[in-house]
Amino acid sequence: xxxxxxxxxxxxxxxxxxxxxxxxxxxxxxxxxxxxxxxxxxxxxxxxxxxxxxxxxxxxxxxxxxxxxxxxxxxxxxxxxxxxxxxxxxxxxxxxxxxxxxxxxxxxxxxxxxxxxxxxxxxxxxxxxxxxxxxxxxxxxxxxxxxxxxxxxxxxxxxxxxxxxxxxxxxxxxxxxxxxxxxxxxxxxxxxxxxxxxxxxxxxxxxxxxxxxxxxxxxxxxxxxxxxxxxxxxxxxxxxxxxxxxxxxxxxxxxxxxxxxxxxxxxxxxxxxxxxxxxxxxxxxxxxxxxxxxxxxxxxxxxxxxxxxxxxxxxxxxxxxxxxxxxxxxxxxxxxxxxxxxxxxxxxxxxxxxxxxxxxxxxxxxxxxxxxxxxxxxxxxxxxxxxxxxxxxxxxxxxxx
Numbered sequence: 052x053x054x055x056x057x058x059x060x061x062x063x064x065x066x067x068x069x070x071x072x073x074x075x076x077x078x079x080x081x082x083x084x085x086x087x088x089x090x091x092x093x094x095x096x097x098x099x100x101x102x103x104x105x106x107x108x109x110x111x112x113x114x115x116x117x118x119x120x121x122x123x124x125x126x127x128x129x130x131x132x133x134x135x136x137x138x139x140x141x142x143x144x145x146x147x148x149x150x151x152x153x154x155x156x157x158x159x160x161x162x163x164x165x166x167x168x169x170x171x172x173x174x175x176x177x178x179x180x181x182x183x184x185x186x187x188x189x190x191x192x193x194x195x196x197x198x199x200x201x202x203x204x205x206x207x208x209x210x211x212x213x214x215x216x217x218x219x220x221x222x223x224x225x226x227x228x229x230x231x232x233x234x235x236x237x238x239x240x241x242x243x244x245x246x247x248x249x250x251x252x253x254x255x256x257x258x259x260x261x262x263x264x265x266x267x268x269x270x271x272x273x274x275x276x277x278x279x280x281x282x283x284x285x286x287x288x289x290x291x292x293x294x295x296x297x298x299x300x301x302x303x304x305x306x307x308x309x310x311x312x313x314x315x316x317x318x319x320x321x322x323x324x325x326x327x328x329x330x331x332x333x334x335x336x337x338x339x340x341x342x343x344x345x346x347x348x349x350x351x352x353x354x355x356x357x358x359x360x361x362x363x364x365x366x367x368x369x370x371x372x373x374x375x376x377x378x379x380x381x382x383x384x385x386x387x388x389x390x391x392x393x394x395x396x397x398x399x400x401x402x403x404x405x406x407x408x409x410x411x412x413x414x415x416x417x418x419x420x421x422x423x424x425x426x427x428x429x430x431x432x433x434x435x436x437x438x439x440x441x442x443x444x445x446x447x448x449x450x451x452x
Contacts, residue, residue, distance in 0.1 A: 157405050159412050160217025163430040164393065166326050166366050167303045169268055170430060171220050174411050175245065176213045177370060177398035178223020181206055181230075186346050186375035188338055200400075203233065209401040210234050210242050216408040217432075218242075222368075222396050224249050224273075225262045232265070247307070248293075249273035252285045255293055263300045270297045271305030271328050278309055281316040290322045298325075305368070311355045324365060328396070331356055331369040331387050336377035349374060357390040366426045370396040380410045388414065391423030 161172045179186065180197050187193035201209075210221060210231075221231060222245040231244040246267040250258040255276065262270060272293055280289055290306060297304035307328035308314050314329065330350040334340070339348050349371040350356060360367050369392035373383040380397075384407075387395055399407055 157216055158409050160432065161408055161411060162415060163217070163219075163432055163435065164427040165430060166269065166394075166427060169243075169303055170435065171243075171394065172218045173394055173415070174218055174408065175368065175394055175396040176210070176218050176221045176242075177396045178221060178227055178247070179375075179398045180400065181209070181398075182224050182227055186349075188346055203230070205401065206230060207234050207238055207240075209404070211238060211240050212401050212404050214240055214242055216404055218404075218408070220245055220268065223247055225258070225265075225267075225270075228262070228265045228267065243268035245269045245271070247271065247273045249276055252276060252280045252283065252289065255280075255289055256296060259293060259296050263297070267302065269303040269305065269325075271307050271324070271326070274307035274309045274313075274328065274330065277307055277317070278313050281310075281313045287316060287320050290317050290320050294322060294324055309349055309371075311352050311359060314356075314359055326366040326368055326394075327360070327363065328368045328370060329356060329360070330371040331390055331392060332372055332374040332378060332383060333386055335382070336374055338377060339374065346375075353390070360391045361423050364426060366393040367391060368394040368396050372397065380407050381414070384411050385414050385419070389419050389421045391421055393425060393427050 161174045163170060163172055165171065181201050183194050183198040183201075185193040185197050211234075213221070219241075220243040221227075225246040225248060228244055228246060231242065234240050234242065244265075244267050246262050246265075246269070248255065248258055248262060248270055250273075255272065259270065272290070277290075279285070280287065294304045294306075303325035305326040305328050306314075306317055306322070306324040308317075309330050314327070331353055332350050333353055334348070369387040369390070372378075372387040372392070372395055373380060375398075384395060395411070397407060
C-alpha cells in the first residue's frame with residue numbers, strides 16, 4: 052500500500068510533528084519566543100521591518116531584509132549602504148552567486164465578503180500544497196518536495212503571512228484541522244478553517260460527524276467525492292443529507308465538483324448549498340493539449356461551467372484557477388472573476404502570497420467584465436473591526452456587572 056494512502060485508497064497528508072526531543076519525549080516549544088519569531092518573520096514582506104532581520108532564517112528572507120534597508124521611503128538608495136546585491140551560497144562542492152528576485156510590497160489587503168454569517172476574504176488560501184498534493188503532471192518527486200518544504204514552522208509562517216495580507220480563511224482536507232489548531236495555539240493567528248470532506252462516498256455522513264467535532268468554520272463535500280457519488284451511481288440523497296447535517300452545526304455547507312456533470316446531477320435533487328466549490332480555468336497552456344490526460348486538466352468544460360453558474364444564486368468559490376500553476380495569476384484570476392466567481396481559492400507558497408494578493412487587488416480595482424451578479428456583499432473592514440470592538444466592550448461590561 053502507498054505510505055500516503057489509507058485503507059480506503061484516499062491520500063493522507065503528511066503529519067507534521069517537530070516537537071519530539073532526542074530522548075523521544077514531547078517537548079513544549081517556548082510560546083513567547085515562537086510567537087514573536089513567527090510574527091516578526093511573517094510581516095517582513097508586508098511591513099518591511101528592518102528590526103527583525105536577526106530572526107530570519109532563509110536566504111530569500113535575508114535578501115528581503117537587505118532590500119528594505121537599502122531602499123528609503125522615496126525609492127532612493129543611500130550611499131554606501133554596505134549591503135551586497137547578491138548572496139554567496141554553497142551547493143555541494145560548487146560555490147555559486149545567486150541574486151534572488153525582489154519581493155513586492157503589499158499594496159492593499161484582499162477585499163472581504165460573507166458566506167451566510169461567515170466573514171470570508173475574497174481570496175482563500177488553498178491547502179493542496181500544504182497537504183502535499185502538487186498536481187505536477189508526470190513529475191513524480193514534486194509532492195514529496197512540497198511536503199519537505201512545508202515543515203510545521205513554514206506552514207505557520209505561511210498562515211501568518213496570509214493573514215497579514217487580509218486572507219482570513221484556509222481551505223484544506225479535514226485531516227489538516229490539527230495543523231490549524233496548532234497554529235492557533237502557538238501563535239496569535241486566527242485564520243479560519245474550511246474543511247474539505249474528502250472521503251469514500253459511503254463514509255461521507257460519518258466523516259461529517261467526525262469533522263464537526265473539530266469546530267470548522269465551514270464544510271463542503273470535496274470535489275472528487277462528489278464526482279464519485281455521481282459517477283458510481285451512488286445515492287444522490289447523500290447531497291441533501293450532508294447539507295442538513297453540516298447546517299445542524301450552524302455553519303455554511305458547500306458542494307464541490309471537478310465536473311459540470313456532477314453539478315447538473317446535484318441540481319436534479321433540488322439541493323441548494325450555501326456555496327459551490329467548482330474548478331475553473333481555460334485551456335491556454337501547453338499540457339492541457341496533451342492527448343492523454345495525466346493530472347493536467349481540472350476543468351474540462353469551462354464555458355459550460357460559466358453558463359451553469361449564471362443560473363445559480365449561491366456563492367461560487369472557484370478553485371484550480373491557475374490550473375495547478377500552469378497559468379499566470381493575472382490571467383487565471385481575471386478569467387475566473389469575470390466568469391462569475393465570487394471567491395478564489397488559491398494554493399500558493401509563502402513567497403508567492405504578497406504578489407498574488409497585489410495581482411488580485413489590481414484586477415479587482417481595474418473593473419471586471421462580468422455578467423453574473425456578485426452573490427455576496429462587500430464588507431468594509433474598518434466597519435467590521437468597529438463592530439468587533441463594540442462587541443468585545445459589551446461582553447467585558449456584561450462580565451463586570
